[in-house]
Amino acid sequence: MEIEKIKENLIREKENLEKQIKYYQSEDPFLTEDRDMTSTLDDDITENEGHDRITAAKNELVAQLGKLNNALERVYQGTYGICTKCGTQISEERLSVMPTAQLCMDCEKSN
Template identity: 45%
Template sequence: MDNKFYANLIIQRLKELGARVKHIDEELGIPKPTDLEEQAIDIEDDEVLESLGAAAEKEVGLLRQALKRLEDGTYGICLGCGDPISEERLQAVLYAPLCKKCVHHT
């Protein structure tokens, strides 16, 4: 397994998520209109943005954990059973801490 390849993918994804979170924060900082109907729509939009931001923040945390596993040499090794995690799974879910078998047993 090419750790440098995965480190680059993870770092790129972290940059993408950082830009997304920044954009969401900017959108949430826009003042609300005075019209009550428009305010209601904006509040609903803000709830969606907050949800997207929370999901991005969660993924950032998981990706940072994956970088730590890369540093300590445990990236790509299932935390459940100790078997290797398939390259296909790692490419699909960069932060995957478990192999497919262990994911389905939890």
């Protein structure tokens, strides 16, 4: 397992996520600067719905970003790929499917 490659992938993924989060932020009707103050009630309802939907999607991305940052942190500390619970080396197969995995398969199951 090449740690440099993993690091690259994690960083690329991170930049990707950050871009998406920024996009969602710019799409959020609550945050746009040209928000129409004289909007009708119908407009407000649409804005609320848009806001909720965007917030949910954004929160999902932010949670993912947190996991990525955590994985990167462990790459830098040299503890990447080691189960944070039992200290076992997590299988490469598992890491290739889920690069941000913090637990080995056994711990994940009993978690």
